[in-house]
Amino acid sequence: xxxxxxxxxxxxxxxxxxxxxxxxxxxxxxxxxxxxxxxxxxxxxxxxxxxxxxxxxxxxxxxxxxxxxxxxxx
Numbered sequence: 001x002x003x004x005x006x007x008x009x010x011x012x013x014x015x016x017x018x019x020x021x022x023x024x025x026x027x028x029x030x031x032x033x034x035x036x037x038x039x040x041x042x043x044x045x046x047x048x049x050x051x052x053x054x055x056x057x058x059x060x061x062x063x064x065x066x067x068x069x070x071x072x073x074x
Contacts, residue, residue, distance in 0.1 A: 004029045005050035005063070007036040012054045012063065015040065038063075 002025050006014040022028045029037040040050030040063060050056060050063035057064055 001042070003040045003042060003049070004037050005040045005054075005056065006033065007038060007056050010056045010058070012040075012050045012052050012056065015050060015052065 002018045002021065004016050004018065004025055005012040006016070006029070016029070018025055018028075026037045026039055038050065038056050038058065041047055042049050047061070048054065048063045048065060051065075053066045054063040055066070
């Protein structure tokens with residue numbers, strides 16, 4: 001399976017899965033859906049999967065999780 005993340009300002013807003021292999025999946029996603037896309041991987045332990053809200057760091061080819069807000073008791 002191939003996963004692709006739709007980006008707005010380098011933030012992931014959607015992730016799709018293509019069950020068939022496409023030669024250039026990023027270009028295919030742009031042609032089909034428009035916008036900016038990046039490939040993300042669920043089977044590479046060296047890279048985080050590009051979940052919604054993650055930031056795409058294209059220079060280092062990784063996705064960075066958003067910061068976690070500290071828990072504050074009410």
